[in-house]
Amino acid sequence: MQNYTKCxxxxxxxxxxxxxxKPNVEYMLAVLLSFAIIIFVLFISGCGNDEKIHSKQxxxxxTIIELNIYGNPSDASLDSIWQIAKERLALWDSLxxxxxxxxxxxxxxxxxxxxxxxxxxxGELINAALDWRNRTDAALEPKIGHIVTLWNIGSRAEKIPSxxxxxxxxxxxxxxxxxxxxxxxxxxxxxxxxxxGAFAKGFVVDKLYDSLIKxxxxxxxxxxxxxxxxxNIRGWRRxxxxxxxxxxxxxxxxxxxxxxxxxxxxxxxxxDYERFFIKNGIRYHHIFDPRTGKPARKAIAATAITRSxxxxxxxxxxxxxxxxxxxxxxxxxxxxxxxxxxxxxxxVWESIGKKRNIFQ
Amino acid sequence: MASKKLQTGxxxxxxxxxxxxxxxxxxxxxxxxxxxxxxxxxxxxxGFSPMYLHKNGSIKSFSIILDSAEIASIPAxxxxxxxxxxPLGAVKIEISGGRARVVESSCPRKICVxxxxxxxxxxxxxxxxxxxxxxxxxxxxxxxxxxxxx
Numbered sequence: 001m002q003n004y005t006k007c008x009x010x011x012x013x014x015x016x017x018x019x020x021x022k023p024n025v026e027y028m029l030a031v032l033l034s035f036a037i038i039i040f041v042l043f044i045s046g047c048g049n050d051e052k053i054h055s056k057q058x059x060x061x062x063t064i065i066e067l068n069i070y071g072n073p074s075d076a077s078l079d080s081i082w083q084i085a086k087e088r089l090a091l092w093d094s095l096x097x098x099x100x101x102x103x104x105x106x107x108x109x110x111x112x113x114x115x116x117x118x119x120x121x122x123g124e125l126i127n128a129a130l131d132w133r134n135r136t137d138a139a140l141e142p143k144i145g146h147i148v149t150l151w152n153i154g155s156r157a158e159k160i161p162s163x164x165x166x167x168x169x170x171x172x173x174x175x176x177x178x179x180x181x182x183x184x185x186x187x188x189x190x191x192x193x194x195x196x197g198a199f200a201k202g203f204v205v206d207k208l209y210d211s212l213i214k215x216x217x218x219x220x221x222x223x224x225x226x227x228x229x230x231x232n233i234r235g236w237r238r239x240x241x242x243x244x245x246x247x248x249x250x251x252x253x254x255x256x257x258x259x260x261x262x263x264x265x266x267x268x269x270x271x272d273y274e275r276f277f278i279k280n281g282i283r284y285h286h287i288f289d290p291r292t293g294k295p296a297r298k299a300i301a302a303t304a305i306t307r308s309x310x311x312x313x314x315x316x317x318x319x320x321x322x323x324x325x326x327x328x329x330x331x332x333x334x335x336x337x338x339x340x341x342x343x344x345x346x347x348v349w350e351s352i353g354k355k356r357n358i359f360q
Numbered sequence: 361m362a363s364k365k366l367q368t369g370x371x372x373x374x375x376x377x378x379x380x381x382x383x384x385x386x387x388x389x390x391x392x393x394x395x396x397x398x399x400x401x402x403x404x405x406x407g408f409s410p411m412y413l414h415k416n417g418s419i420k421s422f423s424i425i426l427d428s429a430e431i432a433s434i435p436a437x438x439x440x441x442x443x444x445x446x447p448l449g450a451v452k453i454e455i456s457g458g459r460a461r462v463v464e465s466s467c468p469r470k471i472c473v474x475x476x477x478x479x480x481x482x483x484x485x486x487x488x489x490x491x492x493x494x495x496x497x498x499x500x501x502x503x504x505x506x507x508x509x510x
Binding site: 026027034037058063233243246248267269 | 491509
C-alpha cells in the first residue's frame with residue numbers, strides 16, 4: 001500500500017516519482033487550467049476597451065446632439081457621415097422649431113384657416129403625432145402650443161398664469177383642429193398652435209438612424225453607431241451586441257439605474273428636471289397635462305425602451321402625464337417603461353411592461 | 361490490512377480509488393501551496409484592474425466647440441479664463457480646480473451661465489444661441505456606459 005500524501009510535488013525519490021507519473025499529468029493539467037483562467041480573465045477585462053469611438057457634437061433642437069461611430073473607418077467616410085448627420089439635423093431643425101419665424105412649423109401655425117400645403121417631411125411627423133394623440137386619448141396633444149407659450153418655461157420671465165388665462169388657452173386648443181388629407185396637405189380650423197416637443201427629437205433620431213444604417217451597413221470598417229439627441233438614443237451594432245445605457249438621477253448627478261439597449265432599439269427619457277422653475281417650493285416644469293393646462297405630476301421622470309426612438313420619445317412624455325395608466329396603451333409585449341417618483345425626498349422607480357434587467 | 365486515516369482526512373483503502381482520492385480539497389492541498397494561491401489571486405487582480413481604473417470619470421481636458429468645430433482643448437489642471445468670440449458676442453469661460461463654468465455670456469436667456477460648473481467626464485455646458493459647447497473629456501469615455509440619459 002502506498003501513502004499518497006507523502007509524495008511532494010516534485011517526488012520524494014526516484015522510486016516514488018515512477019509510481020506517481022500518472023498524478024503528475026494532473027498537476028500539469030492544473031497548471032494549464034490556471035493559465036487558461038488567467039488568460040480568460042485578462043481577455044475579458046481587456047476587450048471592453050478595444051473598440052475605437054469617433055464622436056461629434058452639434059447644437060440643434062436647443063440641445064446637444066452626439067453621434068458616436070464605433071470601429072476604424074477612413075477619414076473620408078467619417079467626414080461623409082458627419083456631413084449626412086449635419087444635413088439631416090439642420091433640415092429637421094429648420095422644419096420643427098416653433099420659435100424660428102422661418103421654420104415650416106412656425107409658418108403652419110400662422111396660416112389662415114382652410115386647406116394648406118405643408119412640407120412633406122413635416123406632414124409625416126404631424127400625422128405620426130396625431131396617431132399618438134388618438135392612442136393616448138389626448139394625454140399627448142400636438143396642439144398644446146397655446147399652453148406652452150402661456151407658461152413660457154425656460155425663459156427668465158416665468159410666472160404662474162391665472163386660471164382664466166389657462167381656461168382661455170384650453171378653449172383655443174379645443175376649438176382648433178388639424179386634419180391631414182395627405183402628408184403634404186392639411187385642413188386647419190381655428191387658431192391652431194402646434195408644438196411637437198414630445199415628438200420631434202425621437203422622430204429625427206429615427207430618420208438619422210435610417211440614413212446612417214444605409215451608409216454603415218456596407219462599410220465593414222464601421223462596427224456600429226449610437227445617436228444621442230438630448231435624451232433620445234438609438235444605436236446599431238454589426239455584431240448585434242447591446243448598448244449599456246445609464247439613467248441619471250432626476251434629482252442629482254449620479255446614475256441611479258442602467259439597462260441593456262438592444263441593437264436597433266430606441267430609448268428616451270422625459271422629466272420635470274429638463275426645463276422648470278420653482279416658486280413657493282413648487283416645481284413648475286415644461287410637460288403639461290393637456291386636460292388641465294398645468295404641469296403633469298404623475299411621475300417626476302420616465303424612461304421608455306421601445307423598438308423606435310419616436311415611440312420612446314412620445315411614450316416617455318405620455319408617461320409623465322398618465323402615470324401608471326400608461327400600461328393600458330402598451331399594445332406590444334416588448335416595451336418597457338420605467339417611472340420615477342419622489343417620496344420623502346428619495347427617488348424611487350418602478351418598471352411597467354416587459355420585465356428587463358435594470359441594474360445600478 | 362487495516363484501513364488508516366491519512367493526513368488529508370481521507371480514509372485509504374487498498375488500491376487506487378480515484379473518486380475518493382480526487383476531491384477538491386485533496387486537489388488543492390496536493391497541488392497548491394499558499395504561495396501559488398497568492399500568485400493566482402495577484403494575477404487575477406492585475407487582470408481585472410483596467411476595469412476599475414477608469415471608473416470614476418476622471419477628466420483630462422475641457423473641449424470648447426464653436427459651431428461644430430473644436431476651437432480649443434484646455435488641460436483640466438490649468439486655472440484660466442478664456443473669452444470665446446461667439447456669434448452674439450463674447451462668452452467668458454472660467455476653468456479652475458478641475459471645473460469649468462460660463463461666467464458671462466452674450467446670449468439673451470443666460471441658460472449656460474445658470475447651468476453651473478462641470479467637472480466629471482462626459483458632462484457638458486451648451487449655449488445654444490452662440491452655438492457653443494464645452495465638454496469635459498475623460499481619459500477613456502466613462503467605460504461602464506455607452507450613453508447616459510440625463
